Amino acid sequence: MFDRVLIANRGEIAVRIIQACRELGVESVAVYSDADENARHVRLADNAYHIGPSVARESYLNPESLLDAARNANVDAIHPGYGFLAESTSFATAVEDSDFVWIGPPSDVMERFGEKTKARAIMQQADVPIVPGTTEPVSDVEEIQRFADEHGYPIAIKADGGGGGRGLKVVHEEQNIEEQFTSAQREGDAYFDNSNVYVERFLEQPRHIEVQILCDKHGNVLDLGERDCSIQRRQQKLIEETPSPALTEEEREQIRRAARRGADEAGYVNAGTVEFLYEDGEFYFLEVNARIQVEHPISEIVTGLDLVQWQLKIAAGETLSFDQEELQTHGTAMEFRINAEDPHEEFAPMPGTVERYHPPRGIGTRVDDGIDQGDTISPHYDSLIAKFIVSGEDRTQLLRRGKRVLQEAEIRGIPSTIPFHLAMLNDDAFNDGEYSTKYVDEVFSMPSEDE
Structure with missing residues (x-):
C-alpha cells in the first residue's frame, strides 16, 4: 500500500x-x-x-x-x-x-473510452448493444442524410469526445442537419479539443441506467449492480437510486453482464461506470466514465464495499478479495445532490456563505460533504453543498426515509435544491417509478414557494 x-x-x-x-x-x-x-x-x-x-x-x-x-x-x-x-x-x-x-484506469483505456466512436466499437466487439449509429466519425452532411434516410428521425449528432450534453445536437428534419452538424463540431472542438462527430438514432424517452464496475490488474472484472440516474435536468443528474425501479430481474442481469463483457474487452482496471440508455425493454451502451462517480455511495451502501479504498488497493496491485458470486447487494439506496441553486429560479447557482448547516442524521442516513457551517460555496467551482444518501429495506421505506431526511436538514444563508427533492418525493410519477431522462425538463413543474 x-x-x-x-x-x-x-x-x-x-x-x-x-x-x-x-x-x-x-x-x-x-x-x-x-x-x-x-x-x-x-x-x-x-x-x-x-x-x-x-x-x-x-x-x-x-x-x-x-x-x-x-x-x-x-x-x-x-x-x-x-x-x-x-x-x-x-x-x-x-x-x-x-x-x-x-x-485510475490506464491512460490508453481512458483514451479509447474518451472517444465515443472507439468506445462504441469496443462494445460492439464485446456483443454489448449499442444505439444504431456510426462507429466512425462522420465527415459530411450527405453521410448524415443517408443515415437519417435509413433509420428515420429524430437523430442525434454527437461530439466524439463529448459528455454531459455538450456537443449533442438533436435533428428532427433534414433541413436542420447542416446547422446542427456544424454546431456539434464547434462545441466538440471548444470543450474537448476534438471536432469529430458521430451520428446515432435518438431515443426520445429513455432512462439512464449505469453499472458500477471494479476491475483489478489480475484480470478480475466485477460489477456492483446498477444505478438509475434518470432524474436529470439538462442532462445533469439530480437523484440516483439502486436498484432501478424500471428493470425486471432478467433485464438487470443482462445489463450487468453486458457491462462486465465491455470492461473485460477493453482491459479495464480500477473503478468505473458503464452507462446505458434503456427504453421499451431494450438497453443500449451510452459511454464509460473512467473514474469514480459522484453517485458511488449508493453502490457502497447496498454492497458494503468502500469503492475509494478499493481504488487505492487496486492501484497498489492488490487482487480483489471476492468474486462475482460472493458479491451480493442488499436493500435499496438513493442519493440526493444538494446544490447551492435555487430551484424556483431555473436552478440558478447561488454561491455564498453557509450561515447555518445542520445535516440530517439517523438510521439509514449518510452525508458526504465538503463544507462545515460558516464555509463558503465559491462561484469559481461547482455548486455542490452535500450529498444526502438514504437506504432502506425496499423502495417504499426508501422514499419515506428520504422525505424525513430532507425535512430534517437545515441550510441557511444560501438557497439549496432541498425544495426540489421534496417536491419530487411528492410527485406521483416519481413515486411510481415511471419517468425518463426528459421528465424534469419536459413534464415536472416545480411548485411555487407558497405551496
Whole structure:
C-alpha cells in the first residue's frame, strides 16, 4: 500500500478520499487554490499545498502545478477524484510517465473510452448493444442524410469526445442537419479539443441506467449492480437510486453482464461506470466514465464495499478479495445532490456563505460533504453543498426515509435544491417509478414557494 497520496481535487470528493486514506493508514496530501485556502478538505488532510489562483484552469486544471505539488510532497500516487482532470488522458499519461502511480484506469483505456466512436466499437466487439449509429466519425452532411434516410428521425449528432450534453445536437428534419452538424463540431472542438462527430438514432424517452464496475490488474472484472440516474435536468443528474425501479430481474442481469463483457474487452482496471440508455425493454451502451462517480455511495451502501479504498488497493496491485458470486447487494439506496441553486429560479447557482448547516442524521442516513457551517460555496467551482444518501429495506421505506431526511436538514444563508427533492418525493410519477431522462425538463413543474 502507498505511504502518501496526493488528491488532485477539492470539495466533497477530496474529503471522501482523505477519509479512505486515513482508514488505510495512508497520508493524504491536499491541494488548494486561493479560494480554498481554508476549505474543509485542506483542514482535514495531513498536508496541503497551494497550486494557484482561484480560477480552475490556473490551479485544479493545471497539470504542472499538480505534479509540482506531488513532487514537493514526495507522494507515491495521485488520485484525481471526479471532474477537473479525472478523465484527462494527457494528465493520466503524465502521471504514468512520472514517478507516481495513477489511481485510475490506464491512460490508453481512458483514451479509447474518451472517444465515443472507439468506445462504441469496443462494445460492439464485446456483443454489448449499442444505439444504431456510426462507429466512425462522420465527415459530411450527405453521410448524415443517408443515415437519417435509413433509420428515420429524430437523430442525434454527437461530439466524439463529448459528455454531459455538450456537443449533442438533436435533428428532427433534414433541413436542420447542416446547422446542427456544424454546431456539434464547434462545441466538440471548444470543450474537448476534438471536432469529430458521430451520428446515432435518438431515443426520445429513455432512462439512464449505469453499472458500477471494479476491475483489478489480475484480470478480475466485477460489477456492483446498477444505478438509475434518470432524474436529470439538462442532462445533469439530480437523484440516483439502486436498484432501478424500471428493470425486471432478467433485464438487470443482462445489463450487468453486458457491462462486465465491455470492461473485460477493453482491459479495464480500477473503478468505473458503464452507462446505458434503456427504453421499451431494450438497453443500449451510452459511454464509460473512467473514474469514480459522484453517485458511488449508493453502490457502497447496498454492497458494503468502500469503492475509494478499493481504488487505492487496486492501484497498489492488490487482487480483489471476492468474486462475482460472493458479491451480493442488499436493500435499496438513493442519493440526493444538494446544490447551492435555487430551484424556483431555473436552478440558478447561488454561491455564498453557509450561515447555518445542520445535516440530517439517523438510521439509514449518510452525508458526504465538503463544507462545515460558516464555509463558503465559491462561484469559481461547482455548486455542490452535500450529498444526502438514504437506504432502506425496499423502495417504499426508501422514499419515506428520504422525505424525513430532507425535512430534517437545515441550510441557511444560501438557497439549496432541498425544495426540489421534496417536491419530487411528492410527485406521483416519481413515486411510481415511471419517468425518463426528459421528465424534469419536459413534464415536472416545480411548485411555487407558497405551496
